[in-house]
Amino acid sequence: MKRKQVLFEMPYFFWLAFFVIAPILLIAYQSFFNIRGQFTLGNYATYFTSATYLRMTLNSVWYAFLITLFTLLISYPTAYFLHYTKHKQLWLLLIILPTWINLLLKAYAFIGIFSQDGSVNQFLTFIGIGPQQILFTDASFLFVATYIQIPFMILPIFNAIEDLQPSYINASRDLGANNWQTFTRIIFPMTMSGVKAGVQAVFIPSLSLFMLTRLIGGNRVITLGTAIEEHFLVTMNWGMGSTIGVVLIIAMFIIMSLTGEHKKKGRKHND
Amino acid sequence: MKKLVAAITTILVFCGLLAFTSDRLAKSQVKSQSNTLTLYNWGDYIDPALLKKFQKETGYHVSVETFDSNEAMYTKIKQGGTSYDLAVPSDYMIQKMKAAHLLVPLDKSKLHGMNNISPQFRNLEFDRHNQYSVPYFWGTLGIIYNDKTVKASQVQHWKQLWNPRFKDSIMLVDSARDVMGFALIRDGDSVNTKNIKQLNAAKKRLDSLTPNVKAIVADEIKMYMIENEAPIAVDWSGEASEMLSQNSHLHYVVPSEGSNLWFDNLVIPKTAKHYKAIYAFLNFMLKPENAAQNAEYVGYATPNEQAKALLPASVRNDKQFYPDAETMKHLQIYNNLSPELIGTYNELYLEFKMYRN
Amino acid sequence: MSKPIITLKHVYKNYGDTNVLHDINMTLEAGKFYTLLGPSGSGKTTILRTIGGFVTPSSGDVLFDGQRINDLPANKRQVNTIFQDYALFPHMDVYDNVAFGLTIRKTPKEVIEKKVLRALKLVQLSGYEDRSISELSGGQQQRVAIARALVNEPQVLLLDEALSALDMKLRKEMQVELRDLQQRLGITFLFVTHDQEEALAMSDEIFVMDDGKILQSGTPVDIYDEPVNHFVANFIGESNIVPGKMLSDYRVEFVNKVFECADAGMKPDENVEVVLRPEDLDIVAPDAGKLVVTIDTQLFRGDYYEVIAYDDDHNEWLIHSTNPTKDDQRVGLFFEPEDIHVMRYGESEQAFDARLETYED
Numbered sequence: 006m007k008r009k010q011v012l013f014e015m016p017y018f019f020w021l022a023f024f025v026i027a028p029i030l031l032i033a034y035q036s037f038f039n040i041r042g043q044f045t046l047g048n049y050a051t052y053f054t055s056a057t058y059l060r061m062t063l064n065s066v067w068y069a070f071l072i073t074l075f076t077l078l079i080s081y082p083t084a085y086f087l088h089y090t091k092h093k094q095l096w097l098l099l100i101i102l103p104t105w106i107n108l109l110l111k112a113y114a115f116i117g118i119f120s121q122d123g124s125v126n127q128f129l130t131f132i133g134i135g136p137q138q139i140l141f142t143d144a145s146f147l148f149v150a151t152y153i154q155i156p157f158m159i160l161p162i163f164n165a166i167e168d169l170q171p172s173y174i175n176a177s178r179d180l181g182a183n184n185w186q187t188f189t190r191i192i193f194p195m196t197m198s199g200v201k202a203g204v205q206a207v208f209i210p211s212l213s214l215f216m217l218t219r220l221i222g223g224n225r226v227i228t229l230g231t232a233i234e235e236h237f238l239v240t241m242n243w244g245m246g247s248t249i250g251v252v253l254i255i256a257m258f259i260i261m262s263l264t265g266e267h268k269k270k271g272r273k274h275n276d
Numbered sequence: 277m278k279k280l281v282a283a284i285t286t287i288l289v290f291c292g293l294l295a296f297t298s299d300r301l302a303k304s305q306v307k308s309q310s311n312t313l314t315l316y317n318w319g320d321y322i323d324p325a326l327l328k329k330f331q332k333e334t335g336y337h338v339s340v341e342t343f344d345s346n347e348a349m350y351t352k353i354k355q356g357g358t359s360y361d362l363a364v365p366s367d368y369m370i371q372k373m374k375a376a377h378l379l380v381p382l383d384k385s386k387l388h389g390m391n392n393i394s395p396q397f398r399n400l401e402f403d404r405h406n407q408y409s410v411p412y413f414w415g416t417l418g419i420i421y422n423d424k425t426v427k428a429s430q431v432q433h434w435k436q437l438w439n440p441r442f443k444d445s446i447m448l449v450d451s452a453r454d455v456m457g458f459a460l461i462r463d464g465d466s467v468n469t470k471n472i473k474q475l476n477a478a479k480k481r482l483d484s485l486t487p488n489v490k491a492i493v494a495d496e497i498k499m500y501m502i503e504n505e506a507p508i509a510v511d512w513s514g515e516a517s518e519m520l521s522q523n524s525h526l527h528y529v530v531p532s533e534g535s536n537l538w539f540d541n542l543v544i545p546k547t548a549k550h551y552k553a554i555y556a557f558l559n560f561m562l563k564p565e566n567a568a569q570n571a572e573y574v575g576y577a578t579p580n581e582q583a584k585a586l587l588p589a590s591v592r593n594d595k596q597f598y599p600d601a602e603t604m605k606h607l608q609i610y611n612n613l614s615p616e617l618i619g620t621y622n623e624l625y626l627e628f629k630m631y632r633n
Numbered sequence: 634m635s636k637p638i639i640t641l642k643h644v645y646k647n648y649g650d651t652n653v654l655h656d657i658n659m660t661l662e663a664g665k666f667y668t669l670l671g672p673s674g675s676g677k678t679t680i681l682r683t684i685g686g687f688v689t690p691s692s693g694d695v696l697f698d699g700q701r702i703n704d705l706p707a708n709k710r711q712v713n714t715i716f717q718d719y720a721l722f723p724h725m726d727v728y729d730n731v732a733f734g735l736t737i738r739k740t741p742k743e744v745i746e747k748k749v750l751r752a753l754k755l756v757q758l759s760g761y762e763d764r765s766i767s768e769l770s771g772g773q774q775q776r777v778a779i780a781r782a783l784v785n786e787p788q789v790l791l792l793d794e795a796l797s798a799l800d801m802k803l804r805k806e807m808q809v810e811l812r813d814l815q816q817r818l819g820i821t822f823l824f825v826t827h828d829q830e831e832a833l834a835m836s837d838e839i840f841v842m843d844d845g846k847i848l849q850s851g852t853p854v855d856i857y858d859e860p861v862n863h864f865v866a867n868f869i870g871e872s873n874i875v876p877g878k879m880l881s882d883y884r885v886e887f888v889n890k891v892f893e894c895a896d897a898g899m900k901p902d903e904n905v906e907v908v909l910r911p912e913d914l915d916i917v918a919p920d921a922g923k924l925v926v927t928i929d930t931q932l933f934r935g936d937y938y939e940v941i942a943y944d945d946d947h948n949e950w951l952i953h954s955t956n957p958t959k960d961d962q963r964v965g966l967f968f969e970p971e972d973i974h975v976m977r978y979g980e981s982e983q984a985f986d987a988r989l990e991t992y993e994d
Contacts, residue, residue, distance in 0.1 A: 040615040057627050064630070116496070121505050138444060140505070141491040175687055176720035178707040180734035180785065190733075194724045223491020224450060227630045238347055239452060240622045242615065 029254060035247035040240075048248035058232070062252070065228040068147070069211035073158075075151040076207050077200065080158035084199075085192075087159075088166045097163065104156045112220040115149045116140065119221075141223030149221045150214060158203035165199025166192070201264040209257045229253060312337045313553040316349060316360040318540070321413075323573035330560050336553040353378055353545045361548045362557065367402040367539045368453075370409050371612035379408045380544040386555040389562030397539070397579035400609060409541035410558050411579035413571070415513035416599065416607060417454050417536040419529045420520075425507045433531045434462040437508070438481075442488045447501070447509040450494045452618075452625035453610055454536060455482065458510060461534045461608070468611040472620070479624040483631045492629060501526060512538070513597055517575040520596075528596040530603055537607035539579070637696075638663045638788055638821055639684060639712075644693035646679055646845075653679050654690070655845040661789070661823060666815050668824045670832040671842030672868070677825045680842075681791045684823065685714045698788075708737075712789040713782035717797065719774050721766045727753070727777055728762035734785040752780040755814070772803045779814070789821040796831065808835055829869050833857065841865050849982050857910075861985045862976055866908045873914075873950055877907040877975070882992070885975055888948055892923065896975040898988040906976045912953040913972035916940070922965015926950055928958050942966075 039045045052058045083100075087093050103111065118124050119139040126136040139145050173195060177187040193200075215230030224231070229249050236246030315322070319342040327338045341360070343349040346369040352358060354376065365373060373379050384390070390398070393411050403409045421431045430436055437446060448455050457467040459478035469475060490506050497511050502523045511519075516528040542561070544554055560566055567583035577597050578584055584592050592598060599607075613621070639661040646654035654676050661667055669677035682688040683695060686707030695703050702710060713734075721730050729736075731752055735745045753759050756776035761769070769777065775795065782790055792811075796804045812835045815822045826832055832839050833853040840850045841864075849861040860866035866874055877887030882897035887907045899905065919925050926942035931954075933939075940952040942964070950966065958964065980988075 040619065057623065057630065060630060061626075116499075120500070120503060122503055138490075170718065170720065172716045172718055172720040173722060175685075175707070176714070176716055176722075177733070178687070179685060179714045180781065181708045181737045182733075183708055186737055191722060195722070197724075219450060219493055220496060223493055224629050225491065227626070231629070232626060235622055235626065238345055240615070240618050241347055241351070242619055245619075
């Protein structure tokens with residue numbers, strides 16, 4: 006019986022070992038070597054003393070924060086109203102559909118839409134505003150990044166809302182709460198797990214977006230992903246690239262622990 | 277559950293069919309392994325008709341694999357496990373591969389037609405006496421402009437890019453060496469400078485160019501320029517020739533004060549196996565008629581003088597892609613820099629990209 | 634008779650073509666314990682939700698204290714509900730759950746604290762303020778739900794299958810406690826259950842429902858003793874129901890014998906159903922019985938023996954006997970004329986009550 010269980014666990018163990026732990030260890034290991042292959046802590050020293058990298062980190066966090074915020078602001082109401090629509094599975098499918106399309110294709114589609122001769126500018130010209138520079142702006146970058154991330158936020162939130170027993174909402178109404186109070190005090194806190202999962206699914210990848218920063222942001226938006234790409238593909242300084250990778254992995258763990266489940270602290274009543 | 281099984285079965289059958297067909301196709305093309313030459317090349321960088329012709333003439337089949345950056349190619353060859361017979365690195369990369377002992381010297385006795393190559397493209401610093409490389413194509417870095425909004429006289433020199441009237445108008449190719457390079461040339465410095473002061477000055481220069489920079493992009497530059505997204509771009513001549521062929525309002529300028537001159541040369545990596553085929557191919561490509569056909573297909577400038585003579589006059593006299601001798605004198609070739617110096621170039625370039633005023 | 638607090642007048646509820654509630658009329662007086670009893674799907678929860686404000690009737694009126702409240706949203710009604718799954722908010726501790734209604738009403742903090750602690754004391758959960766909901770047992774969760782509702786001082790408390798999630802022993806305890814609580818607080822309870830024992834034990838008045846209709850209402854004793862029809866008789870307690878014929882007033886024939894009974898007001902020779910409760914049947918010597926049966930099986934139920942016997946016409950008889958019997962023994966069954974309850978086919982509660990008026994007293 007015991008041996009059988011071990012046998013069943015083996016594939017998962019190997020999977021974890023080879024595809025999760027080993028790559029992380031390799032990245033960590035690589036980060037301790039300089040460009041000449043000598044062991045060094047210099048990469049970390051460089052990272053934490055370089056205004057460029059720190060500012061880039063700040064940039065990354067800031068843009069990832071904005072993307073996550075906008076994604077959440079759009080996704081939560083969408084998921085909420087989706088829950089009450091008639092053909093919600095169909096609508097959900099339509100929302101998920103864009104994720105089936107390659108990211109690069111979507112980016113090029115947006116280039117077509119946002120370019121000087123694109124449909125948006127044609128519309129602006131039509132209504133008399135005249136063509137505007139849309140591509141290569143922060144706004145367009147945030148717009149496209151948000152668009153791409155939305156399904157990953159909607160899905161967990163939608164599932165959390167679906168899982169919410171209607172009796173909680175009834176109970177809240179029954180106890181005197183109006184719709185808004187019910188939402189803020191019951192529905193939102195109780196679907197927090199979905200929000201957290203969504204934030205994790207969006208924030209962490211957003212930290213290291215690099216294709217969009219170039220295609221839509223025209224490299225006017227620089228994130229850590231840009232630096233990693235450069236170190237691996239241009240300067241061939243894998244050590245430095247790995248160092249940034251390690252920083253991102255640590256950032257990921259921080260986000261996970263911040264958004265993870267906490268044991269609720271006891272509260273004191275003066276009784 | 278039934279549906280799932282059906283879906284999985286469909287996918288598996290589909291994959292099986294594809295694998296079978298591709299296997300059959302591959303077999304029908306390749307008679308035997310020893311008859312095959314593997315060329316590791318940039319994407320769409322050789323006329324496929326030439327490969328057919330080569331096979332007809334010599335019986336060797338050419339299988340082409342592609343890369344999209346010198347560094348990616350370098351890593352792959354260095355890591356081993358490949359069996360490329362020929363590769364097409366750029367100048368500084370040839371130097372680097374040489375230093376890393378990744379290249380096999382050419383056996384000149386087996387090579388015919390090197391004299392077809394223009395003397396000015398032979399015996400260059402990155403490969404003295406062409407010990408390792410046969411010139412394939414060459415080109416420059418320059419300015420592409422759209423004559424609808426920009427006059428030719430406004431973009432003859434690098435420093436004109438800093439003109440305030442070009443606010444938010446310029447697209448730069450996303451390459452540290454090239455962008456740092458034109459900033460260095462603007463100040464009269466070498467594109468290979470090791471002087472950190474000059475580099476810092478160049479970076480400062482670039483910072484002040486920021487208001488004029490619309491975007492820093494890669495291959496997409498072509499598409500953007502063709503679609504009039506920006507009036508000015510800094511890009512390589514090969515890319516420029518493609519843009520020009522699709523938008524008659526575009527023109528290409530190599531500033532006379534200097535620019536980068538680059539080469540893509542054929543080399544034999546140490547992974548090579550089929551030497552007979554390799555020399556047959558090198559000699560085949562050195563033949564003027566073949567080099568000319570390839571140049572017409574690819575659109576880049578050929579270093580083969582005899583081949584150039586075979587090209588239409590409109591092409592070979594085009595100052596945009598075959599600059600005059602005076603300009604050629606001022607062009608600079610990238611040297612392979614130390615990894616630290618490359619790091620510095622890239623660091624400064626990254627800082628420039630992050631610079632916001 | 635105290636004044637009615639909740640009145641339902643001709644309430645109907647349809648979902649598309651399905652009739653969930655059919656002409657519901659009921660009056661709840663202040664300070665009484667009412668039970669809606671019926672099988673699942675009979676509409677009892679729908680009535681509760683109509684009063685709670687979660688279901689709007691298709692037609693008819695819901696009155697609270699004489700005011701029509703059909704369109705008043707749930708959060709504005711002075712009734713509170715205990716949900717079947719309690720619906721305690723898992724992200725709040727016990728204190729916050731109980732305080733929820735008061736916080737919504739912006740009650741001062743000190744008042745909230747005083748009321749919450751009092752409510753918790755009332756349900757014997759003092760000291761559990763900081764517990765999280767998941768740490769509580771089912772019975773404790775039930776009490777928190779009650780405290781959470783009571784703290785708002787509702788005039789009517791609606792309980793939706795409130796005890797069904799508890800085990801038997803706890804359920805019995807909570808029945809006593811709920812009844813006790815209701816009597817101490819003096820507010821109206823409307824309790825929904827499908828468990829007839831629970832209904833009989835706790836209620837001042839029971840509404841028996843089936844298929845969206847109220848079949849009969851009355852005190853537990855009335856309903857038990859005088860079920861209006863086959864369904865009620867079967868649903869409330871155990872019964873022997875046999876077809877019969879009303880020969881004339883106070884004379885009924887069943888199993889081919891004529892018996893004296895206490896019912897009247899029917900047509901001569903009308904076909905009827907006769908109910909005999911198993912505990913009303915006494916086992917006597919064969920010659921002393923009004924019927925002679927053969928014992929088939931018996932089960933010991935603790936406080937009585939459940940005996941199944943057959944008469945010579947193969948009618949089955951269920952008997953609750955205090956003394957054991959022997960299998961295959963022939964015994965007599967004795968019962969008084971008052972133990973026979975005669976039901977007319979298709980008689981409504983109103984008609985039943987009216988008929989009773991004609992010959993009682």
